[in-house]
Every structure is written in C-alpha cells, then in structure tokens.
Amino acid sequence: MKLGVFMSDYRSGSDVIERLQAEKLGIILVGNGVYHAAAKENGGASSVLSKQATFYVLVEDLESRGFTAANIDSRVKVVNYGDVVDLIFNDYEKIIWI
Amino acid sequence: MAIKKYAFVVKSLPYKIESSRLAMTHAISSQTVEIYLEDGENVEPVICFIGDGVLNCVKGHQAMKHYGVTSLEQHIKNALLLDLKVLICKEDVDKFGLSEASLIMDAEDIGGETKAQVVPYSEIQQALDSADHLLFN
C-alpha cells in the first residue's frame, strides 16, 4: 500500500512507525512531530528519519515552535497545508495519524 | 455488493483517555451503518490491538465497580458478540509476559461465539494492507 503517516508527537509513535510496512511510505511531521525534523538530541538526528520513507514537515507547526526551514534535517521537505492536501489526494492511498 | 473494510487500530492504554473506548464504540456502530448506505453496501470492521493497546485486552476489568463506567472488557466482548474480528498482536502480548489465559479471548458468558485471535504482527499488517481505511487510536 501507499501509506501517508501524520506523526504528531515526539515521544510516542516511533514504535508504530518502526513496524509499519508499505511499498511507499510518507511521513508528514505535524504538531510536536516536527521535533523529529528539528531537534538534535545528544547531537544526533531522530531515529525516525532512518526509516525508508519520504519525510515532510508542516511549516506552520515548525515555525510555531521556533524553527525554520533553514535548521531542519536535509532529509525533510517543508510543506504547507495546501501541499498536505495534495499529498493526501495524489500521493497516498491510505492516511493515518499517530 | 460493495463492502468497505475499516481497520480500527488500538495502540493506547484504557481509561486515562477515551481513545480505545471510542475505537470500540465506533467499530461496533458498524452494525447500524446500513441505514445510511445503499442496498448491498456495508462496512466490515476489524479491530487490531497493538503496542500498549494489548493491555486493553487483559481480562477481569472492574471499571464499572470503581469508575462507574462500562469496561473495555465489556466493549471487547460486545464486539465479539456481534462477530467483529478482533486481532491481538502476539509480539506485544509476549513483551508484556501475558498469555491467552489472561486475555479477553471470547464472549461466551454473554452468548458470543466469535473468539479473539492472538496473531503475529505480520497478520495485523495484512489486515492493514487489505483495509480501505485505517483508523488509529
């Protein structure tokens, strides 16, 4: 399946991500999920970013938390709400929120 | 006949938040969804307990006694009574040191015939693959 995952938290949900299997996986970081794109805990990037997936981060939630597109992991693409709508309808068959 | 499959995935613990309870009540509401649909259309739910969510399935809930609310055990039994498919992730059951004997596996006491199934995560993944919509809770 082509699965789009909204990841809305930083401390929970990684266990779900780890075991999810999809032929195409997109992870859209929203809410506190944006810390996976922006935080460098103990100097390292989030382990979530090591998953075979395409990563996106919602710019509104990123900026609300004091980050900008300039200081996020290079694997993550910045998107806005309009882009998210297109991802939902054009890129993924099923969508989940964790 | 158009049947759409919905996978209700329960990954949260019971009672502190309403999420697992609402997953169960929404899944059970599939029994009356036909009133909104055309002839031949229906919804087929599967309920999957994964991660911490398997702890909802520990038998012996006394929530009515202590909280005055319907227990998650009763909701799981109601789902089984209505022949809904209930899958419990074996790897997570093992992680918590649980056994089938300690889990809500049937609703025989209220006349149910369908049993819950403890299955490897790979079978839950298959249920997710075959579902039309995924509802994580």
Next chain:
Amino acid sequence: MSKLTIGCFSSLVGSMSLDFAVKLSKAAVEKGHSVDMWVSGNATMLSKKGQRAFKDYSALAKPLEELFATGKFQATACEACAEARGYHKDDTMAGFKRHSMDWYLASCFSADKVLHIGGD
C-alpha cells in the same frame, strides 16, 4: 473533485489537533474538494455555540462559519458524546449536525480519503 472525511477525538482546548483539522479542511475546500468532519469524545466541544475567542485558547468558531458558508464542508458531532458533556441540541453551533457514530462510518464509506485523528 474528491472528498476527505476527517474524524477527530481531541479537545478544542488542550490540544491543537482540531486546529490542524480545521486548517486542513480549509485548504482542501480551497482546492475544490469537499470535506466531512466528524467530532466525537472531547472533540464535540467544537460544536458548542457561543465560544468566546481568547488569545490563550484555540478559537475555531469563525473559521468554521466560513467553512460552512462554502457549501463544501459539513461537520457532525457525536450526539451521545455531546450529551454526556452537557452540550444539548440547543447548544449546538449553527451548521453543525448531530448524529450517532454510524454517520461517521457512512461518511468514510463515500470518502476518497479518511484522516482519523484518535488519541489525545
């Protein structure tokens, strides 16, 4: 154009998930799609009329009114969840409907995509 059904359990105040759901709805409607929103559990707070906007809390009544006015958005609250919280029919915001949970499953049936926001 396509239909998106969004279900949400999260509270209007104390969570930003409804804020996300409403903003996503607006973006989808602006692109010509239709949106059904279902709120149950604490999310039924969204259906309460007379919300007063304070800067310390999410205030979504105005964007909801604008969404209803487009004719491409409908929102329905779980009747039992609302009643349990003391939100009665007379307390419901104009445009908001109330039904039992099977309404949501039926909306998902005809939706092209479903985003279910459980938790919180």
